[in-house]
Amino acid sequence: xxxxxVRRRAFAASIAVxxxxxxxxxxxxxxxTGGASGDGGADAGNYxxxxxxxxxxxxxxxxxxxxxxLIAEPMAAELGVEIVVxxxxxxxxxxxxxQVANAEPDGYTVLMHHIGMSTAPTLYPDLPYAPLEDFETxxxxxxxxxxxxxxxxxxxxxxxxxxxxVGENLDTVTYANAGIGAASQLCGLLFETATGLDLxxxxxxxxxxxxxxxxxxxxxxxxxxxxxxxEPILAGEVKAYAVTTPExxxxxxxxxxxxxxxxxxxxxxxxxxxxxPADTPQEVIDALNAALVVALADENVITRLGELxxxxxxxxxxxxxxxxxxxxxxxxxxxxxxxxxxxxxx
Ligand code: MLT
Numbered sequence: 001x002x003x004x005x006v007r008r009r010a011f012a013a014s015i016a017v018x019x020x021x022x023x024x025x026x027x028x029x030x031x032x033t034g035g036a037s038g039d040g041g042a043d044a045g046n047y048x049x050x051x052x053x054x055x056x057x058x059x060x061x062x063x064x065x066x067x068x069x070l071i072a073e074p075m076a077a078e079l080g081v082e083i084v085v086x087x088x089x090x091x092x093x094x095x096x097x098x099q100v101a102n103a104e105p106d107g108y109t110v111l112m113h114h115i116g117m118s119t120a121p122t123l124y125p126d127l128p129y130a131p132l133e134d135f136e137t138x139x140x141x142x143x144x145x146x147x148x149x150x151x152x153x154x155x156x157x158x159x160x161x162x163x164x165x166v167g168e169n170l171d172t173v174t175y176a177n178a179g180i181g182a183a184s185q186l187c188g189l190l191f192e193t194a195t196g197l198d199l200x201x202x203x204x205x206x207x208x209x210x211x212x213x214x215x216x217x218x219x220x221x222x223x224x225x226x227x228x229x230x231e232p233i234l235a236g237e238v239k240a241y242a243v244t245t246p247e248x249x250x251x252x253x254x255x256x257x258x259x260x261x262x263x264x265x266x267x268x269x270x271x272x273x274x275x276x277p278a279d280t281p282q283e284v285i286d287a288l289n290a291a292l293v294v295a296l297a298d299e300n301v302i303t304r305l306g307e308l309x310x311x312x313x314x315x316x317x318x319x320x321x322x323x324x325x326x327x328x329x330x331x332x333x334x335x336x337x338x339x340x341x342x343x344x345x346x
Pocket of ligand 1: 058059062063064114116129177181182183184185205206207208224258
């Protein structure tokens with residue numbers, strides 16, 4: 001099973017390289033912001049006329065990448081142009097977001113981001129973009145439970161044992177995350193707040209590569225989205241301690257909730273959404289949103305997300321307005337929690 005993961009990631013990485021070449025061919029600029037025509041909304045009525053790049057802020061083969069590639073196919077079919085997926089890793093997703101914030105507002109460079117869009121403004125005092133001002137929201141995509149998992153030979157077998165073990169081995173136990181601003185970092189922060197323990201964090205470019213190291217016992221545990229952890233959990237390749245949702249996840253019936261494990265306050269779901277730069281013409285946003293709505297109703301997308309412990313958001317949440325309201329409320333929700341924890345990227 002591990003081989004299949006490694007193969008999947010190698011394949012995804014090769015796709016990323018092809019995506020870079022395609023992005024260059026379509027006239028993308030040197031920093032990979034895609035096929036910006038430079039004419040803003042001049043051709044908005046004919047949109048789209050050439051390939052669209054969706055920028056993913058974490059490594060290929062990870063949960064954000066998985067969701068993006070899943071919806072990209074039906075979106076491309078609906079829009080009638082190719083969609084290339086470009087992985088732009090770094091600084092917990094903020095490098096990619098900054099890149100898209102500065103791209104041409106023509107709909108040819110789209111950002112897929114997750115809950116990190118709402119935590120970054122508090123975590124990064126010098127964040128070079130403002131999520132609500134520098135982007136137009138296109139629509140929410142999915143909301144994914146998280147799971148605490150341990151490497152195959154990590155000693156603890158239950159959440160109770162995990163907390164005790166981490167407490168006794170604070171200097172040696174390692175917690176993998178995808179950098180400050182990642183969902184895995186936020187979940188680790190919630191674990192620290194709930195348990196009073198200070199984790200030794202090992203940052204990766206995404207939880208795709210983190211999972212490879214965890215499967216190889218090179219890092220001890222992490223909290224990651226079911227879109228990345230379901231298969232290794234079901235294959236018995238990792239130890240599963242808890243899911244971070246109020247109810248158990250249907251596809252992972254044996255994994256208890258954090259609430260069941262005595263951590264009622266440790267609850268988080270990772271929502272994803274699509275963004276374009278501010279000032280993108282409304283016709284373009286509408287076209288992208290219409291394609292997103294079609295993708296979220298696609299049988300293959302629904303089935304695959306179900307297998308990975310989640311589902312598309314309902315249609316009323318896949319609108320630009322619902323997405324914007326959610327982003328705003330999530331910025332407000334997480335700010336005091338992060339401030340209280342005293343974590344910043346400085
Ligand atoms: C990823 O795609 O690698 C993840 O979303 C990283 C994270 O946010 O933990």
